[in-house]
Amino acid sequence: MKPSPPSLSVDEAAAQGDLDELIRHVDRLTDDQDWTELVRLRDKAKAAIERGFQLWPAASYAEYRMALEAPGDWAAQMLVEGAGWMALGPLHEVAASTHQWADLTRNPGGAHALLAAHERVLRGEDLRGQLDDLPQIFDVPALLQPWEPDYALATYKPDKADFPSPPAPVPLPTLFGEPGPRVDDYPVDAALTELAKTWADESNGRLETIAVEGDAPSAVAALGLRRGRMVEITAGEAMAHMAWAAASGGAHGRRRGSATGRARAWWAMTTLTGLDEAAELHPDDLGQAAAELTWLWWDAAEPETGWSLRLAIADQTDGLAWAINAQDATT
Numbered sequence: 001m002k003p004s005p006p007s008l009s010v011d012e013a014a015a016q017g018d019l020d021e022l023i024r025h026v027d028r029l030t031d032d033q034d035w036t037e038l039v040r041l042r043d044k045a046k047a048a049i050e051r052g053f054q055l056w057p058a059a060s061y062a063e064y065r066m067a068l069e070a071p072g073d074w075a076a077q078m079l080v081e082g083a084g085w086m087a088l089g090p091l092h093e094v095a096a097s098t099h100q101w102a103d104l105t106r107n108p109g110g111a112h113a114l115l116a117a118h119e120r121v122l123r124g125e126d127l128r129g130q131l132d133d134l135p136q137i138f139d140v141p142a143l144l145q146p147w148e149p150d151y152a153l154a155t156y157k158p159d160k161a162d163f164p165s166p167p168a169p170v171p172l173p174t175l176f177g178e179p180g181p182r183v184d185d186y187p188v189d190a191a192l193t194e195l196a197k198t199w200a201d202e203s204n205g206r207l208e209t210i211a212v213e214g215d216a217p218s219a220v221a222a223l224g225l226r227r228g229r230m231v232e233i234t235a236g237e238a239m240a241h242m243a244w245a246a247a248s249g250g251a252h253g254r255r256r257g258s259a260t261g262r263a264r265a266w267w268a269m270t271t272l273t274g275l276d277e278a279a280e281l282h283p284d285d286l287g288q289a290a291a292e293l294t295w296l297w298w299d300a301a302e303p304e305t306g307w308s309l310r311l312a313i314a315d316q317t318d319g320l321a322w323a324i325n326a327q328d329a330t331t
Contacts, residue, residue, distance in 0.1 A: 010037070014044035017053030023061060030065045030158070035074045038062050060086035067095040068156055072103025079104070079112040088161040089154055092116040093257040097156050101125055111137055118142070118259035122151055138263040139281075147287035149240035153258055154247075163248065163255070166240040168304075169297040171229035176298075179222035180214025180321060188322050191271040194264050195246045196309050196326035202253030205307070205328035212321050216296045216312035219323035230298035230312070235290035238297075238311055239265045245309040250328035272313055272322065292317075306330055 006013065006024040013021035022045055029038040045059035064087035067078040075095045078084060084091040092112045095104060096119030104116055114134040121127055127142040152164045192209040199205025212219045217230065247261030266286075270276040273289035294314040306329035314321040 010041050010044060014041075014048050014053075014055065017048060017051075017055060019055055019058055022055060022058035026058060026062045026065055027158075029062075030069055033070075035066060035070050038066060038070075039074075039077075042066075057086055060084050063091060064088065064094060065158060067091040068098055068158065072099045073106045075099055076104045076106050076113070079116055080110070081112065083112075089156060089163075089255050090115070090257045093119050093154055093255075093259070094156050096120050096123065096259075097154065101127055101130070111135060114138070115257060115259050118262070119257065122153060122258050122262060138259070138266075140263050140266045141283050145283045145287060147236060147284075147291070149236040149243075151240060151258060151262065152244050154255075165244050166237070169231050169233050169237065171231040171297055171299055173228075173301065174217070174230050175227055176217040176221040176225055176230075178218060180212030180218035182222060183211050183213055183320065185211035185320070185322070187271045187276060188268075191264075191268040192322065192324045195242050195268060195324065196250075196328075198248070198253040198256060199245075199250035199307060199326060199328035203250040203328050204252065204330075205250050205326065207324075207326045209324045210322065212323075213319055214314075214321050215316075216294050216314040216321050216323070219312045219314070219321035220296075220298050223323055223325055225300060228298055228300045230296050233295050233297050235269075235287075235293065235295055238295040238313070239269060239290070241297075241309060241311070242268055245307070245326065248307060250307050251330045272315075298323075 006021050008018060008021045010025050025041055042059045042062040045055040048055045063078050063084040067075050078091045092115035096116045101117055101120040114137060117127055117131050118138060121142055131142055152166050155162045188211060189209050196207050200207040208223060210219055210222050212222045242265040243261035246264035247256055247258045249255040269286055269290050275281055275286055275289055296312040298310050298312055309324060309326040312323040
C-alpha cells in the first residue's frame with residue numbers, strides 16, 4: 001500500500017518541528033525528482049535546529065537520497081564536509097555507488113570529491129591523469145592493479161545498505177609454538193593499527209599488534225596464544241580483508257568507506273614490504289614484494305561474533321614477523 005502523502009507543507013513541518021512529516025516529504029520529493037525543493041527542505045531542517053528542533057535526521061536523509069539518486073550535478077553538491085553525517089554511509093561512497101566519475105565532476109573539488117573518485121576506481125574506472133587538480137590525500141594508483149583482489153564493496157538503497165565482507169578463510173587446528181622475541185617496529189605498528197582503529201576508538205573493539213623475530217606462528221604466540229587455528233592465504237586475500245576492516249566502522253563507529261580502506265591496505269602493504277622508504281614506488285613492485293611474504297589467517301578456535309581481523313605476516317628474508325588481533329562486537 002502506498003503511504004499517505006504528508007498533511008503539512010515543507011514549511012509547516014519545519015516550523016512545527018515535525019520530523020516524521022519531513023521524512024515523508026523527502027520520499028515524495030525524491031520520487032518526484034524535485035531536487036530544488038529537496039535542497040530547500042534540507043536547508044529548512046538545518047535552520048530549525050537554531051530554534052531547538054532536532055531535525056538533523058531529515059536533513060541528513062535528504063542529503064543521502066540526493067547523493068544516491070539525484071543526477072550527478074546535484075549529487076556532487078553533497079560531496080562536502082558535514083553532509084549526510086547521520087546517513088547509512090559516507091556520501092562520497094554513496095554517490096560513487098550510483099554515478100560515474102564524469103557525472104560528479106561539477107563539484108568544485110576537495111577531499112570528499114577525491115574520495116568519490118577513488119571509490120569509482122574501486123568500481124573499475126581508470127582515472128589516471130584525471131585527478132591531478134584535486135588534493136592528493138592518498139598515495140595509491142587511480143587504477144586497480146592486476147594483482148589487487150576483488151574488494152568487498154558497499155551497496156546502497158533508499159532505506160538500507162549492504163556492507164559485505166570478503167570470503168572467510170577456513171583455518172585448521174594448530175599449535176602456534178613458542179613466542180618470538182619482541183622487537184620495536186613503529187612503522188608497521190602504526191599501519192596495522194590504522195586498519196581497525198575505528199573499531200577501537202569509536203566502537204566496542206579491541207586491537208593489538210606485535211612484531212617479533214621469528215615466523216608468523218611465533219608472532220601469534222607472542223600475543224598470548226599457544227593453540228588455535230590458522231591457514232596460509234595469499235597477499236591478495238589478506239589485502240581484501242585489510243581493506244574491508246579499514247573501510248568499516250564496526251558495530252558503532254562511523255564507516256570510512258572503501259576508498260579509505262584500500263588506501264590503508266596499501267599503507268600496510270608498503271610498510272610490511274619495506275617499500276614505504278622507496279623514492280618512487282611502482283605498483284608492480286609492491287605486488288611482487290607482497291607475494292614474497294608469508295600471510296596467515298588465524299583465530300583462537302572460538303566462535304566468531306561481530307567483526308574481526310586476525311592476520312600474521314612473516315618476512316623470511318629478514319626473519320621478522322608481525323601479527324594483528326582486532327575484534328569488535330555488537331554489545
